[in-house]
Amino acid sequence: MNRRLIAAIGTAALLFSVAACSSSSKSTATSGSSSTSASGKTLTVWLMTGDNPAGWVSSVTADFKAANPGVKLNIQIQQWTNIVQKVTAALSQNNPPDVIDIGNTQTPYYAAAGGLMDITALKSALGGDGWTASMNGSAVYNGKQYAAPWYAGGRAVMYNKKLWAAAGLTSTPTTMAEYISDLNKLKTTSGVQSALYLPGQYWYFFDGLLQQAGANIATQSGGTWTGTLSSPAALAAAQQFKTLQAYGTAPKDQTETNQDSFFEKGNVATMIAMGYEQATIAAAAPSLANEIGWFPIPSDTAGTPGKTFLGGSNLAISAKSQNATLAQSFLKIALDQKNESMFAKDSGFLPNTSADYSALAGNAYAEAYEQAAPEAGYTPLVPTWANVENAPNPITTLFLTPVLEGKSPASSAAAADAQIATRLNQQQ
Template sequence: MKRQLIAAVGVAAMVVGVAACGSDAKSGGDSGSSNTSAAKNYSGKTLTVWLMDGSAPKGWTDTVKADFETAYPGSKVDFQIQKWGGIGAKVTAALSEGSVDVLEVGNTQTAGYAATGGLLDITKDKAALGGADWAANQNESAILDGKQYAAPWWVSNRVVAYNKDLWTKAGITAAPKTLDEFYGDLDKLKTTAGVADAIYMPGQEWYVYFGLLTSEGGKIAKKDGDKWVGGLSSPEGQKAFETYKKLQSYSTTGPKDKDEATPQQKDVFGHGDIGTMIGLGWELPDEKALPKDKIGFFPLPGKTADKPSAVFLGGSNLAIAQASKNSDMAKDFLKIALNDKNEGLVAASGNIPNKASLNGQVAGDFAKAAQPAAAVGAITPNTPTWVNVENEPNPVKEFLTGALTGDYAAAAKKADDEIAKRLNQKQ
């Protein structure tokens, strides 16, 4: 799960091509019904589906395979689980050779795969796949130049994790509903015996800043005519930074020139003397370091109690390879893979499903804390060249360090210029 979330929730280091598809079935709720299966004959055909290691919820592949092979007698679904190491070259070859039909795609990578011609345009199939009900902020990553190249599968996002024992010791009895209440709780933790740090938050937590920027109505970058321009120098960017700076000021041990992975913040939080951290599910400490029942969760509050701060939505889409020789079969597979029954398995596994009507099935304390913010979350700029920005040295990380230690305007201008340069590079 960790490797999956690294790639799908943020660190898209290469644009290669992945896609996956699905089909409809006999569970209720989605358009496209099993009544169509009688008119289609996939007997003797095998659909090759690539998923990444640790990505599919437990039982999901077995259920989807059984549903599809029952709906289309004589057909076969061949799920092939791929390792992250070397996946780029492997996917590129598979897409060009037509040796894969359906692939899982990281949502920040989908535009890149679509732009290279690796993914099938499924715009006309969106309604039959249940697309009218897909969450708009999740589906944005599956669209390029107005065309649908994938279907949203699931997302996850960061939440506040806290040490229950330390919060109790500090006299905090309820999760904060606003940022001001959260600041008050951090003030209490600062003066509590045995607390080394109220919150562990290194200076380059750029995904946290991304969420705060989204809350202010800003963007890291946007189109100005046919060119991309950076958005950190905007009034929204500065407002978001003021909130970010205040949160980071409570972290006496978080280095201003490091991100959450250096060192791994789960190891820091696992020491047991840190009050709070902001992170993903896989960033939680090992059970031996800090038992799960000692950790609580809540969404990062907003300025008012009516909604939490926005978040970066990381996750996966399912798409069909352009070179697939079984594209009709792949579309019917997508209908089944994404129907309410099987998407419900996604929710029950602790991820956020692709439609709000299934949010009641989200299970697990972490996912339940993540779900409210997912509704107001966003993805990074949806362009094939976004990967250039995340390549090290990441200008957003450098901006945060520069603004925390020096002049905001100068740091923002430098980062905006570099973001625009990288986004406007030709592929």
């Protein structure tokens, strides 16, 4: 999820203009269905790239049109690059997209600014009584429901079975020490260019190493945030990241965007990946379709997967939607058991209720990450967290890449901590 924000002050000002202009009457709407009076209208839904499996889109579209005769459903696919800037601008318009697919850690940002409809009264009607508490945490701000948790997922290790066998490896590792041992075998195996392809700005993976080390990106005390990458535990996590990054040819100054294009060449043995990347690789390189396997990112303790960042998306209704009732109908349909289970099966992401986990059976990525999910955590769920991801992201540009290039970890962490604190403590 690579996001590029506009300048922080400009963003805050723009979002507050959204809050000032939004209609409070829409936040109290309670109907989850439409009527024939809506015929001829168009409901616009923004979904992020990778969040639109064909079977699910077809099912939701058919169900929505059946429930709302004569209404057109306009699903538009968005790219993650610059998405916060784009959504921010859209929410300031009088006719924004009606439903938006938003990253879970970004939800408080939009909610605090008034850009999202308060759907607290709709929670039960949308199936919210059964939502997994940890997933729903990112959709709530100041005790009010501003979005519906849609799915969650995290990183696991994708591996090339053919290269694994060529290295003489007959099982997957259950500890980080075993994984390092396997990487050492893989790097000397014929046909392997990268034992682990790990881009140097892959901070979502780094966040999991931080959690595993008992560290944080930042902590809050007395209402003030302090960056904590300078802590001994965080510096140890950075060293572990550097050790792992050296097992491949991935650039030190790039993110994981399009990393699947390297795996599909057939000479990458392992990669830290999300489930949807497997489908992309299989489509581009059909010969690899049956050669991809998965296992949880290991921890130091056998039987306990490593901690990961719990990514995912929520579905929200724009506060200024001109089709609020239709938007509520869409959410109810998209999140019902049939369609939520279908999305989980097609995408491999965890559904918003454990009752639908049976849909994940046979999906190697999902079965691997399902083991790791109980160990997963979030970055700070606060409105100003989005400022930290503002380009240039200090976690990557001031800390990870400099450390990988040989600069002092302590001084790099201090520079990143100062910038993280500044951004988190900005007035919204």
